[in-house]
Each structure stands twice: as structure tokens, then as C-alpha cells.
Amino acid sequence: MGKRMKKDITRRDFLKTGVIGVGAITMGGSVVFPVCWPGKAVAQTAIPNATMVVVHNPALCAACRRCEAACSTMREGAAQPSRSRIFIDRRYQEALWADGQFIGQTCRQCEDAPCLRACPVGAIKVDEKTKARYVDLKKCEGLGNCERACPFQVINYFEDERKARKCDLCDGEPACVKQCPTTALRYVKWDPRHDDLS
Amino acid sequence: MAELYGWAGKILRINLTDGKIEKVDTGKYVPKYIGGLGIGLRIMWDEVSGDVKPFDPENKLIFLVGPLTGTLSPSSGRLTAVTKSPHTWPIEHTTRGNIGGHIGAEIRFAGYDGLIIEGKAPKPVYIAIRDDKVAIRDAIHLWGLNTYEAQRQMIKEMRDYRTKTMAIGPAGERLVRTAVIIHDLKDALGQGGFGAVMGSKNLKGIAVRGTGKVKTACSPKELLEIVEYAKSLIAAPIHGILPPPVGTASSGYRARDGLQWVGGPKKITIGKVDPKDLSRMALRAHEADRRFAGKMAPFHVKNTGCYSCPVACKSYMTVPGVSRFGIPTSGEFVCLSATWYSPPDSTHEATFAAKQLIDTLGLNPWDLVMWVFLLRWMHQTGKITEKEAGIPFSDEKRGGERFITTLCQKVAYREGIGDIMAEGLPRGAMKLGLLNEVLRGDAASIVMLCSHGMWDHYDPRSYSQVLGLTWVMDNRDPNRHEYPGMILFSGAKFEDVQQVAKVIYGSEKAVDPVGKVSPYHPAKGRFAISIDHRGILKDSLPVCDWVFPVVMSPHPERKYMGDTSIESKLFSAVTGIKWDEKELDTAAERCWNLHRAITIRDWKTPNLREGHDWLPDAYFAVAEPTVAVSTVVTAAARGLDREDFETAKTDYYKQRGWNERTGAPTRKKLEELDLKDVADKLKL
Numbered sequence: 001m002g003k004r005m006k007k008d009i010t011r012r013d014f015l016k017t018g019v020i021g022v023g024a025i026t027m028g029g030s031v032v033f034p035v036c037w038p039g040k041a042v043a044q045t046a047i048p049n050a051t052m053v054v055v056h057n058p059a060l061c062a063a064c065r066r067c068e069a070a071c072s073t074m075r076e077g078a079a080q081p082s083r084s085r086i087f088i089d090r091r092y093q094e095a096l097w098a099d100g101q102f103i104g105q106t107c108r109q110c111e112d113a114p115c116l117r118a119c120p121v122g123a124i125k126v127d128e129k130t131k132a133r134y135v136d137l138k139k140c141e142g143l144g145n146c147e148r149a150c151p152f153q154v155i156n157y158f159e160d161e162r163k164a165r166k167c168d169l170c171d172g173e174p175a176c177v178k179q180c181p182t183t184a185l186r187y188v189k190w191d192p193r194h195d196d197l198s
Numbered sequence: 199m200a201e202l203y204g205w206a207g208k209i210l211r212i213n214l215t216d217g218k219i220e221k222v223d224t225g226k227y228v229p230k231y232i233g234g235l236g237i238g239l240r241i242m243w244d245e246v247s248g249d250v251k252p253f254d255p256e257n258k259l260i261f262l263v264g265p266l267t268g269t270l271s272p273s274s275g276r277l278t279a280v281t282k283s284p285h286t287w288p289i290e291h292t293t294r295g296n297i298g299g300h301i302g303a304e305i306r307f308a309g310y311d312g313l314i315i316e317g318k319a320p321k322p323v324y325i326a327i328r329d330d331k332v333a334i335r336d337a338i339h340l341w342g343l344n345t346y347e348a349q350r351q352m353i354k355e356m357r358d359y360r361t362k363t364m365a366i367g368p369a370g371e372r373l374v375r376t377a378v379i380i381h382d383l384k385d386a387l388g389q390g391g392f393g394a395v396m397g398s399k400n401l402k403g404i405a406v407r408g409t410g411k412v413k414t415a416c417s418p419k420e421l422l423e424i425v426e427y428a429k430s431l432i433a434a435p436i437h438g439i440l441p442p443p444v445g446t447a448s449s450g451y452r453a454r455d456g457l458q459w460v461g462g463p464k465k466i467t468i469g470k471v472d473p474k475d476l477s478r479m480a481l482r483a484h485e486a487d488r489r490f491a492g493k494m495a496p497f498h499v500k501n502t503g504c505y506s507c508p509v510a511c512k513s514y515m516t517v518p519g520v521s522r523f524g525i526p527t528s529g530e531f532v533c534l535s536a537t538w539y540s541p542p543d544s545t546h547e548a549t550f551a552a553k554q555l556i557d558t559l560g561l562n563p564w565d566l567v568m569w570v571f572l573l574r575w576m577h578q579t580g581k582i583t584e585k586e587a588g589i590p591f592s593d594e595k596r597g598g599e600r601f602i603t604t605l606c607q608k609v610a611y612r613e614g615i616g617d618i619m620a621e622g623l624p625r626g627a628m629k630l631g632l633l634n635e636v637l638r639g640d641a642a643s644i645v646m647l648c649s650h651g652m653w654d655h656y657d658p659r660s661y662s663q664v665l666g667l668t669w670v671m672d673n674r675d676p677n678r679h680e681y682p683g684m685i686l687f688s689g690a691k692f693e694d695v696q697q698v699a700k701v702i703y704g705s706e707k708a709v710d711p712v713g714k715v716s717p718y719h720p721a722k723g724r725f726a727i728s729i730d731h732r733g734i735l736k737d738s739l740p741v742c743d744w745v746f747p748v749v750m751s752p753h754p755e756r757k758y759m760g761d762t763s764i765e766s767k768l769f770s771a772v773t774g775i776k777w778d779e780k781e782l783d784t785a786a787e788r789c790w791n792l793h794r795a796i797t798i799r800d801w802k803t804p805n806l807r808e809g810h811d812w813l814p815d816a817y818f819a820v821a822e823p824t825v826a827v828s829t830v831v832t833a834a835a836r837g838l839d840r841e842d843f844e845t846a847k848t849d850y851y852k853q854r855g856w857n858e859r860t861g862a863p864t865r866k867k868l869e870e871l872d873l874k875d876v877a878d879k880l881k882l
Contacts, residue, residue: 059464062480062510064503065300069270072411073418079269080307080411092300093359096382097350100462100499100514100528179270181480181508182501 047116050109050131050190054086054167054174058101061184063092067104067176074175075165085156085167086176086185107154107167109133109190115166118149127168131190134168203415204265204773205233206311210332212325214399215255215317219332224311229775229785230872233264233311235294235737236789238280241314242292243792243876248799252284252391253373253398255318261305261404262312264739268303268412268506270425271768272432273742275505277302277387282800284375285391285565286674287624287651289810291800293673295392296737297364298504298512299385301406304362308408319400324352324365327406337402341371344558345380346526352405365403366393367560369610373397374620376562384512384530385504388562389652389674391622415774424771426476428764431751433473434482435511435532435744437683439752441470441482445689450511450744451752452484459484461516462499473752480510489537493546502530509745517550523603525554538563539570545597552602559610564653564675566609568623571644572636573605579640581632588614624651642816649813650674656682658813659821659835660713663846666838667726668733670811671850673797678729678736679743685709688750694758698750702762703728713835718846723853731786735765738789788871791863795876798862804880807861811847813838 065088068081076083087105095102113133116124123139124146126132135146142162147155156165167174169187177187205228208221227237238260250256259281266274276298283293305313308329315325319334322341326333335355340348348365364381370393377393378386387393396402414421433439438450445451453471460466471478486498497517503510512530521527529536531553539552556563576582577591584591588608593601608616618626624647627633635641648654652675658666661682668676679687684695696706705721732747748760763779770776777785798804818837851858855867868877 059462059466060481060500062501062503064480064505064507064510066270066506066508069268069506070422073270073414073421076411077418078411078413080409081303082307082409083411089300089360091359093353093361096528097346097526098528099516100502178477179508180477181503181510183477183481 047111047113048126048131049111050133050169052130052132052169052172052187053109053190054106054169054177055186055188056086056104056106057184057186058095058103059184060182061088061102061104062182063088063096063102064181065089066179066181067185070175070179074170083156083158083165085154085165087154104184105152105154106185107133108152109167109169110151111192114149114151115146115155118145119143120145123164124166127171130169130172132169133166135164135166137163140164202228202773203413204269206306206309206410208310209237209262209312209314210310210327211314211316212332212334213317214315214319214323214334214401217334219334222314228265229773229777231789232735232738232782232785234262234278234740235280235734236785237312237738238262238278238294239292239789239792239796242280242282243796243799246282246292248802250282252282252290252395255316255399257282257395257398259315259392259395259399259401260312261315263302263306264311265773266739266741266768268306269414269772270421270506271739271741271772272425272428273504273507273509273745274740275300275303275507276737276740276742277305278737278740279387279390279392281390281392281395283390283392283674284373284394285389285562285622285651287622289801291673292796293390294737295387295390296740296743297379297381297385297387298507298742299362299381300505301362301364301381301385301404302740303505304406304408306408306412307410308406309410313404315399315401318398322400322402324401324403324405326352326356327404327408328356328358329407329409340365340402342368344368345560346383346558348403349380349382352403356405356407358407361405361407363403363405365560366396366401367558367610369560369620370394370397371402372610372612372620374561374609374612375622375625376565376620377560378562380557380560382530383526383528384532384535384557386535386557386562389564389677393560414772416771421771424764424767428748428768429476429479429508430474431748431753431760431764432479432509432745433752435509436679436687437744437750438482438687438689439473439750439758440689442689446686448488448686449689450488450683450687451482451689452487453482457484457487459498459500460495461497466500476508479508483509483511485511485513485532486515489533493540494536494549497546497550499528504742507742507745509742511744515550517547519547520551520554523551523555523599525551525558529554529557534567535563538567539598539602541594541598543595543598544602545599548598548602551599552606555603555606559606561606561610564655565622566605566619568645568647568653569609569619569626570605571646572623572627572632572641575641575644576632586615622651623647623653638815642814642819643821646816647814648675648817657821657835658817658838659715661685662710662715662722663718663838663843664708664722664725664729666813666817666843667723667846667850668729670813670847671726671730672733673793676729676733677743678733680729680732680747680749681709681725684749686712690750690758695750697757698759699725701759702749715836715838717839718842718849720849720853723846723850726850727853730790731783732762732765734786734789734793735782738786739765739769741765784871788873791868791871791873792876794856794863795868795873795880798880804857804862804882805860807847807851807859811861813843818843
């Protein structure tokens with residue numbers, strides 16, 4: 001009985017706080033996305049759109065996974081598809097036994113950047129040159145919020161290091177695109193369409 | 199021990215009899231034996247005696263990858279296997295196999311240079327590997343399933359869709375001597391009966407998931423430089439460099455004006471692909487176009503590649519109609535695996551069903567293709583009736599669907615005449631009392647049985663003493679593609695090919711036009727030796743036979759010259775062991791001599807010249823133009839001259855520093871190659 005009481009109180013307390021919180025936001029007006037309270041890096045200004053993005057075409061993909069190999073080789077120093085920032089292997093089997101339309105998952109550099117907003121320590125930043133959203137590894141504390149927030153599951157969270165990685169467009173020269181032998185991967189101008197679930 | 203780059207450093211030893219799993223240090227084999235096949239041969243030499251039969255528990259099934267596996271090196275995603283083969287004939291000797299796809303790289307990422315599988319499980323099992331966790335799991339529920347079902351079930355049980363698997367089908371379970379192991383949709387470890395050896399160990403499959411890394415000695419940037427250089431010289435699979443209509447119709451380079459992929463949900467226009475355009479290099483191949491000339495091309499969905507392959511030669515196809523045979527409608531193929539049944543009257547569904555059946559049942563088309571010819575001949579000459587065979591020959595005129603499905607089922611399940619066919623062609627023909635007919639009689643020009651009990655892929659009457667030599671010296675059908683690649687699939691003019699041959703092999707006489715064989719010249723022996731050595735490198739590094747060595751490039755300004763030192767450049771960069779082309783070739787020569795020593799041990803005679811290095815009589819007779827069973831054979835060609843071929847053999851032994859009378863390596867040669875212990879054991 002006592003236990004339940006305690007629970008009720010907790011919930012009531014929580015609700016109260018919540019109401020106050022929302023009130024504060026409404027009053028403040030300027031806070032746009034309070035998702036990551038009590039973060040330091042709540043985006044108060046709009047995030048600039050990325051200029052370029054890597055897109056993948058399932059109809060041409062040969063599933064050779066050179067992109068995964070190139071990504072891990074160039075960015076991690078050793079070939080290791082499990083640590084790539086582009087994902088062909090995840091849905092390879094599924095397509096192989098069906099129709100051969102291999103679906104590669106690439107970061108779409110979203111307009112609203114859920115990963116960036118989810119990071120309470122401000123470790124995901126916007127690159128000055130390409131405006132790609134990238135992980136500042138010095139700041140990353142391995143909370144994994146970005147991984148959970150990403151609607152496209154393209155954040156690669158390394159369990160052993162407790163750090164996250166995501167596509168940062170290799171400073172304008174994506175290694176994966178360079179190694180793609182079919183043009184299934186293309187480095188194109190960013191467009192809101194690339195950030196569309198449909 | 200110094201840190202190894204390229205190699206993982208350990209090989210997994212799995213004993214199925216008592217379930218013991220241990221790790222062997224790779225360091226004691228490398229760099230002396232390179233990796234892959236080289237290590238496999240050394241293990242076979244050390245651990246499996248000449249008296250062991252293929253299906254004995256003492257036989258070992260060894261899967262190996264090499265230092266380049268997993269890296270960005272072009273076409274490095276292959277896996278090599280070595281075992282005592284039940285397929286080779288007349289002696290069951292040690293042989294090798296090779297499989298593409300993604301499983302080789304996955305084994306490497308799991309942290310192993312290979313698996314040594316020994317003993318025999320008391321009941322059906324499969325091996326599950328997830329990085330350092332290795333388990334032998336019960337597979338009673340998988341036994342009897344076809345390769346597709348078994349693989350999908352294993353993936354499910356591994357609870358990770360990134361798992362890579364390989365499995366045997368009903369054929370392997372029933373010890374069909376030619377049975378293969380299948381990975382994914384089509385990649386097969388064929389020729390040698392590896393599936394049967396796996397079945398004899400009660401091992402249904404292997405499932406691997408690896409998340410580790412492959413460290414290279416050089417920096418990523420340096421590696422990429424070499425890789426980009428290699429890619430710029432590689433044009434298309436099977437050494438194709440020029441597309442038709444400039445090149446010949448059989449060129450491996452297919453992309454040309456108007457070429458489309460029409461089998462997928464959307465039509466894709468490929469058109470011309472420039473040889474300098476590296477971003478579209480995997481669009482140059484089109485196996486359905488090369489092999490079928492129209493019949494199956496409408497079903498070509500796309501090209502697919504093995505791990506880390508920029509050439510992507512596999513043709514992914516969907517033929518919805520075959521679902522009524524109870525087989526999946528999608529599949530991949532290269533070369534013969536889909537064309538092995540396509541006589542003029544056959545429907546595209548029969549052809550595709552034949553391909554899907556061999557892959558699901560785990561059968562070997564290179565053997566079955568001979569059986570189809572032999573059975574047809576037997577039927578036509580009244581040696582067997584439809585009723586006796588239980589195979590509807592008359593159905594062939596109506597499209598062949600029932601004919602081919604019945605035939606495959608019969609072999610895989612060893613029913614009726616299938617029980618004889620399951621023994622492989624030479625042993626089966628012996629049981630039927632037709633061996634003499636097949637080797638030198640009326641059936642010889644139809645069946646085309648070559649040395650070691652395997653079908654000839656490239657008739658030495660058309661492809662000269664070079665292929666004749668590589669054929670007889672090897673322990674299986676060597677099927678190395680430099681020679682046919684240069685003179686046929688490259689699509690280059692013969693004069694250009696001659697110039698390339700002159701630079702690499704020392705004389706333009708090293709090559710002959712298809713079907714016009716000139717007398718033996720020592721350059722041909724050099725070519726054959728080079729094919730042997732590069733063959734070892736292909737299976738040891740590994741790199742793909744359809745791409746390496748890069749003998750020719752598509753660039754006229756280089757006079758179509760390729761670069762044969764790419765393998766050594768990649769090897770040095772990845773491992774940090776600075777070997778040039780010559781040093782790597784010496785390591786390959788060491789492995790080849792060891793290979794020969796193992797053959798001597800298996801044959802229990804140092805005289806291989808008469809028995810082992812032997813070409814059937816049919817190849818010394820005229821080849822009729824009607825025998826063009828493989829699409830690449832032949833114009834009417836003269837038979838080889840016996841005396842000339844003996845001269846060729848003698849010169850080959852001489853160039854190798856072997857005994858010219860017996861064809862055995864000499865003690866001097868073995869000691870030169872740091873194989874003194876081998877010479878001692880052979881009592882040379």
C-alpha cells in the first residue's frame with residue numbers, strides 16, 4: 001500500500017514539474033526545442049541546412065560493400081564494416097532473397113537534425129564547410145541519445161569506446177562515394193526530399 | 199611475436215568428434231606460405247597422410263582466407279578450401295576449391311585466418327561463430343533442408359541478419375561425390391566434392407558473424423593509392439578490355455550503346471561505360487548478355503559483386519515462372535552455373551530452374567553437364583530407354599522442364615540411375631561400362647572428359663599446349679583465365695595480345711589464336727608456369743581469377759599492357775613485408791612444389807609423368823566443330839600432336855628444375871625453396 005502511495009506522489013510531482021516546465025517555455029517563447037533539457041547546447045537558433053548529402057540507389061547497388069570498407073578504412077584506419085557510417089550489410093540478406101534491391105542506409109543530414117537536438121552535451125555539431133552534422137569525439141560522452149533519436153538508424157554507436165559516429169561527408173570528399181563502382185552512391189546537393197521518410 | 203598486418207594471427211581448429219575447439223598460430227606459416235591455399239597445403243602435408251580417404255574422419259576440411267581479405271584490395275573477398283577430394287579421378291587426391299561472396303571476409307572480420315574442421319560429428323551439427331564465440335550447434339532440424347532453407351534458418355538462429363552462412367544441400371548429405379557447398383544464392387565451393395566431405399563429417403553448415411577489423415601496415419591513404427592504380431587497369435571480368443563491337447563478341451566487357459538491364463522493377467539504361475570511368479566500373483559486366491545472347495538477358499536485374507569487388511560480375515536474375523517447381527524465383531549466376539542446361543529447344547524457365555536446382559540441392563553443374571550429354575547420347579544410340587533411366591528424354595523437345603528437374607532430383611537424392619550419376623562422371627561411366635567410350639570412343643567428342651575426372655572448360659586443342667600443361671599438372675581443372683582471357687575474352691586484336699605476351703612471357707609465340715595451335719615453344723611453358731604461380735597467389739592472397747593477374751588493360755596508350763606486379767604491391771602494402779613481384783612468385787613456387795609433393799604422396803609414386811600428367815586420347819584426335827558445348831569452344835581444330843605434347847611436358851619440368859623423366863621435384867629444387875623437410879619425407 002505504502003509503495004503505491006509513494007508512486008502516486010512521484011507521478012503527481014512529476015506532472016507538477018512538467019506543467020511548470022511547459023509554462024516556462026510558453027512564457028519564455030524563444031526556446032524552440034526543449035527536448036534535451038537540461039542540456040547546455042539547446043539549439044536556440046535554426047540549424048543551417050547541409051549543402052550536400054550522400055544518397056543511395058537500391059536499383060544499381062551491387063552489394064559489394066566497398067563503401068563500408070572504404071568508410072571504415074579511411075575514418076577508423078582499418079577495414080571494418082561493423083564500424084562504418086554507411087550501412088549496406090544490415091539489409092543485404094533481406095533483399096538478396098527477395099528482389100535484389102539492396103537498400104543502403106546513409107545519413108540524410110536532416111533539416112531538423114534530431115541527433116543534434118537529442119545530444120545533451122552538444123557533441124553533435126554542424127561543420128562549417130559542408131554544414132554536415134558531425135560528432136565531436138572530444139565532447140561525446142557516449143550517452144547514445146543520438147542513436148535513439150535518429151529516425152534512419154544511421155548513427156553507429158561503438159559499445160567498447162562508448163562513443164557515437166555518424167557520417168560527416170568526409171570534409172566534402174566522401175570515401176564511400178569514391179569507391180562505389182556503380183554510381184549507386186552519389187554525392188549530391190542537399191534537398192529537403194532526401195530527408196523525407198517516403 | 200611481432201604484430202601481424204593483414205593476417206589475423208590465428209586459425210580456428212574445430213574437432214567435430216569431441217567438440218574441442220582450439221586456436222592455431224598463423225605466425226608459423228606466414229609469410230613463408232603467404233596465406234590461404236599456401237597454408238592449407240602445408241597443413242595437409244603436415245597433418246593428413248596419403249592413406250586417408252576423403253570420407254574418413256581423419257580427413258580435414260580446411261577453409262582459409264589470406265592477408266588481403268577484408269581490405270579494399272579489388273576482388274579480395276574470396277575464401278579458399280583444401281581437402282582430400284572424393285571427386286578427383288582416378289586417385290582421390292588433395293585438391294582445392296574457392297568461393298566468393300561475403301563469407302570469406304566475414305570469417306576474417308571474426309578474427310580468423312581460417313577454419314580447420316576435423317573429425318566427424320556423431321549427429322548433424324552446424325558451426326556458429328560470432329567473433330570469439332564459437333559453438334557447435336545441433337542441426338538435426340536442418341538436415342534434409344535445401345541450401346537456401348538451411349541458410350535462412352541458421353541466420354534466424356544467429357539472431358543477426360548480418361550473419362553470413364554456407365550450407366550443403368541434400369546432395370552433400372548423401373555424399374554425392376561432386377556435391378558443392380553453397381553460400382547465399384549462388385556462390386559455390388564446387389569442383390572437388392567439398393560438399394560431400396562436409397556431409398561425411400555430419401556438418402550441415404557454417405554461420406559466421408564478425409565485427410573485427412583488418413589492420414594494414416601502410417596508411418589508408420597509401421593503400422588507396424595502390425587500389426586506385428589497380429582499378430584503373432582493371433576493365434571488366436574475365437579479363438575483358440574492349441566491348442563489342444570493337445572487341446570480339448565474347449568479350450567480358452559488355453557495356454555498350456543501347457545496353458539495358460530490363461529484369462528489375464525499373465528498366466535501367468547502362469549504355470557506354472568509358473574504361474577510364476571508375477565510378478561506373480561494375481556496370482561493364484553483363485553475364486546474361488555474354489552467355490545467353492538474348493535468351494536470359496530479359497531477366498537480368500543487376501550486377502552483384504562479392505565483398506570488396508569493383509568488378510561485380512554476378513548476374514542477379516528473377517524469373518517468376520519457376521516458383522511452380524518449388525524453388526526461389528531469384529538467383530545469381532556467373533558463367534556456366536546458369537547455362538549448363540540450355541539446349542536450343544529449352545525454355546528460359548527450364549534453364550533457370552536447372553540453375554536454381556543445382557544451387558538449392560547443392561549439385562555441381564560442371565559434372566552434370568557431362569551427364570546430360572552422356573545420357574542423351576546413350577538414349578540416342580539405344581543404350582538406355584526412358585523407362586530404364588526413369589528420365590523423360592522426350593520432354594526435351596517440349597522445353598525440358600520435366601527432364602531437368604527429374605534429373606537433378608535423381609542425382610541429389612541418389613534415386614535409380616541418379617545413384618550412379620552421383621559417383622561423378624568417370625566413376626559412373628565405369629559402372630555403366632562406358633568409360634572406354636567416354637575417353638576415346640564415340641562419346642569422347644560429346645562428353646569432353648579431361649584429366650582428373652573433370653570436364654574440360656577450355657579445350658587444349660583450341661587453347662594450345664599452355665592450357666594442356668596447366669591442366670595436366672594441376673590436381674583439378676585449373677580453370678585459370680589468363681590465357682583464354684587474353685586471346686578470347688579480352689576482345690583485343692590478336693596482334694595486340696601478341697605484343698603483351700612478348701613483354702610478359704618473352705615471346706609472341708606464347709599465344710596462339712583460338713583453334714590454331716602452333717608447335718610448342720618454350721614461351722608457352724613459361725606462360726603455363728606463370729599461370730600455376732599466379733593461380734597459387736589468387737587462392738592465397740586471395741584475389742579473383744577473373745580479374746588477376748592484370749595482364750591487359752583497356753588503355754591503347756599503354757599498348758594494352760596491364761601490370762603483373764599489382765599483387766605484390768598490394769601484398770607489401772597490407773602486410774608490411776616488402777616483397778617485389780619476383781619474391782612473391784618465389785613464395786608461390788614454393789607452394790606449387792609443395793602441392794606437387796602432396797600429389798606424389800597421394801599417388802604413392804614419384805612418377806607422375808605417365809599417370810597424373812595425362813591427357814585423354816580424345817585430345818589428340820580432331821575436334822569436330824559440332825562439339826561446341828561450351829560457348830567458347832571452338833572452331834574445327836586439329837588434335838594435339840602427341841610427340842609435341844611430350845616435348846612440352848619435358849620442357850615444363852626442365853624449366854621448373856624437376857626430374858624430366860618422372861615429373862617430380864628434385865631435392866635441389868626443394869632445398870632451394872626452403873622445403874628440405876619435404877624432400878626428406880619424400881626420400882628424394
